[in-house]
Amino acid sequence: MTTATQAAGRLDFHALGTTAVVVTTDGGGLDRAEKAVRRTLREIDQTCSRFRADSEISRLHERAGRLTTMSPLLAEAVDVAIRAAELTDGLVDPTVGAAVRALGYDRDFAEVRYGDPAPCGPATAAPGWWRLRREPGSRRVVLPRGVVLDLGATAKALAADLAARAAADEAGCGVLVSLGGDLAVAGDPPARGWRIAIGDDHVLAETDPATTITVASGGLATSSTTRRRWRRGDRFVHHLVDPRTGDAVVPVWRTVSVAAATCVDANTASTAAIVLGASAPGWLRERNLPARLVDVAGRVSTVAGWPAEGFTA
Amino acid sequence: MSRAAASRFTLRDRGLRRVRVVTIWSAIGSAGLTVAGAIALAPSTASKASIAHTTGTSTTGPGVTRKVPGGAADRSRQPTSALTPRPRHSTSGPQLQPPAAPPANAGNGGQHATSGGS
Numbered sequence: 001m002t003t004a005t006q007a008a009g010r011l012d013f014h015a016l017g018t019t020a021v022v023v024t025t026d027g028g029g030l031d032r033a034e035k036a037v038r039r040t041l042r043e044i045d046q047t048c049s050r051f052r053a054d055s056e057i058s059r060l061h062e063r064a065g066r067l068t069t070m071s072p073l074l075a076e077a078v079d080v081a082i083r084a085a086e087l088t089d090g091l092v093d094p095t096v097g098a099a100v101r102a103l104g105y106d107r108d109f110a111e112v113r114y115g116d117p118a119p120c121g122p123a124t125a126a127p128g129w130w131r132l133r134r135e136p137g138s139r140r141v142v143l144p145r146g147v148v149l150d151l152g153a154t155a156k157a158l159a160a161d162l163a164a165r166a167a168a169d170e171a172g173c174g175v176l177v178s179l180g181g182d183l184a185v186a187g188d189p190p191a192r193g194w195r196i197a198i199g200d201d202h203v204l205a206e207t208d209p210a211t212t213i214t215v216a217s218g219g220l221a222t223s224s225t226t227r228r229r230w231r232r233g234d235r236f237v238h239h240l241v242d243p244r245t246g247d248a249v250v251p252v253w254r255t256v257s258v259a260a261a262t263c264v265d266a267n268t269a270s271t272a273a274i275v276l277g278a279s280a281p282g283w284l285r286e287r288n289l290p291a292r293l294v295d296v297a298g299r300v301s302t303v304a305g306w307p308a309e310g311f312t313a
Numbered sequence: 314m315s316r317a318a319a320s321r322f323t324l325r326d327r328g329l330r331r332v333r334v335v336t337i338w339s340a341i342g343s344a345g346l347t348v349a350g351a352i353a354l355a356p357s358t359a360s361k362a363s364i365a366h367t368t369g370t371s372t373t374g375p376g377v378t379r380k381v382p383g384g385a386a387d388r389s390r391q392p393t394s395a396l397t398p399r400p401r402h403s404t405s406g407p408q409l410q411p412p413a414a415p416p417a418n419a420g421n422g423g424q425h426a427t428s429g430g431s
Binding site for chain 2: 021178179196198212213214216218225226261262305307
């Protein structure tokens with residue numbers, strides 16, 4: 001991987017089924033930042049991973065139909081997912097779990113990527129986030145029987161936000177945390193901002209970025225239909241599911257990058273844009289969310305203040 | 314009091330008790346019918362909205378027409394399940410938060426991190 005130009009400290013490691021990157025403005029703070037990030041990611045994994053039988057969300061599924069008190073972290077993750085569903089009118093819905101499983105994404109992606117010759121069963125729309133019975137002002141919830149939660153879309157972004165904040169507090173400097181290309185920054189940024197290379201693939205963007213931008217605060221997320229794909233029967237499917245159909249989105253955009261006040265909001269918007277398809281630019285513009293959209297033919301659109309390409313600072 | 318008078322009072326009391334019992338059961342019956350009627354006549358969307366209201370997640374206001382994401386142009390290519398009623402949110406309510414400042418072009422050079430599909 002390339003070296004960061006202005007970073008005083010940087011490290012990469014594997015976490016949450018993807019690459020985690022921690023960058024600090026002060027090299028002396030990197031160890032403390034790393035510890036804070038690893039702790040946060042461990043907690044998120046133990047709480048929200050649907051691939052772990054011992055995770056709290058797996059226990060919640062076992063208690064479906066009964067009133068259950070969640071840990072503060074799971075309550076936050078569930079509330080973040082419900083908020084994402086509310087603010088996107090269901091384009092991002094945590095109840096897509098059964099649909100994602102039906103497509104074959106029922107274990108860690110490292111095991112799914114080799115595909116399955118068996119065809120998918122009929123797609124079924126997500127039951128809907130409103131079926132979750134969240135008791136206001138408490139950590140109690142009733143998950144209706146048959147509803148399977150997948151917090152993947154928002155939990156990873158929440159992890160980036162929480163990790164960046166905790167790391168900046170403990171390291172006492174500016175910190176960037178990226179989880180597979182969904183990133184959050186906290187603390188004082190470098191003098192010229194955080195430089196982020198954008199591409200269809202967050203790994204290839206290290207050496208062959210489509211564009212490079214700077215951000216000073218908040219979060220940035222990219223959703224793509226070109227990664228996390230696998231063969232299922234006689235077709236390729238990917239992990240971005242339309243809750244309205246329960247099937248993988250028919251891509252209009254291959255990649256959508258969004259900047260927002262938090263990584264959660266950026267991720268929510270980029271996922272919603274992929275699901276929304278052709279209407280996404282207007283939807284993002286209405287919300288004043290700077291975004292870069294690349295359609296399946298490779299044509300680039302930018303909205304709401306995302307810098308036009310071809311300009312050199 | 315004579316035996317005849319006592320017997321008349323007993324009969325009257327018994328009659329009054331019967332009237333009271335009939336009145337009470339009649340009131341309970343009509344209250345039950347009213348509730349059953351209200352449940353039967355309530356629109357199906359109202360029950361979903363009330364569920365969401367219980368969860369404390371909906372900012373739905375009554376009488377708001379649901380906007381299908383993507384607008385009417387997208388409606389034709391959407392599956393029928395996309396048109397099923399769902400809790401709605403007001404456009405004046407909370408929204409996704411834009412960044413404090415939009416990103417700027419960094420030009421050429423290295424980077425601290427990347428963002429892309431994963």
